[in-house]
Amino acid sequence: MLCARNAAGPASALLLTATLTAALTARPIAAPAALPIAGPALALALARAAVRPTGPAADVGTPAPEAVRDALADCESGGDRQADTGNGYYGGLQILPATWQEAGGPQYAPRPDLADRAAQITVAEEIRRLQGWQAWSGCARRIGLLDRRP
Template sequence: MRPSLIVSLPALAFFALAPSPPVSAAPDAVWQQLAECESDGDWHADTGNGYYGGLQIWPPTWREAGGLRYADRPDRAPRRQQIAVAEEIRRKQGWGAWAACAREIGVLKP
């Protein structure tokens, strides 16, 4: 007879609330490819569409991901800082935050 596995409710709650494993940083080349798709690689893009910078980040998303520690808008921050904020966005939303271009460059499967 096999022993049965009995897990208490507090133990289940612990596992349900445990943080998910950290997402490793994407290679720099991936961010460059994404920027090429999103803004033709222009890290200071301000095209008037409401999205800014190389990765075309919406200002409320920029704020929520901590971008204000660098600049008031993505297009006013250096490339490296835009990527740092984008990593936080990716941690929270996944590659779906850039769905069309992420699919195009192959980091998001259809």
């Protein structure tokens, strides 16, 4: 699916697929400069491919790459880790206080917006372990972590 959206044609799709495989398995390939995407777009595409779930809570045992965490926070709160907009959700990943509590957040701070970035990431990984990407369903769909609804 990633190749079909981002590649210019069959040869580019094969090269992108080879590059993704190389990145995920740490095997080098011959010509990465020929990719139709590069820079931050490539980094996010590789990160998405590394964590794209195949079920409701797939890939929850491996921490999400930084590019994915940042894209999710950008979508949820504009990247503002101290977000408190009055909507009942807090922090960069817009976490409900009850969810913060359930995932062990109070050991870091009373609410997500009062915790530092590292604590928010630690708690978010626990939330993802418990709920999968569905915990952030709207933004997870928007950035390609969950399949879009038909």
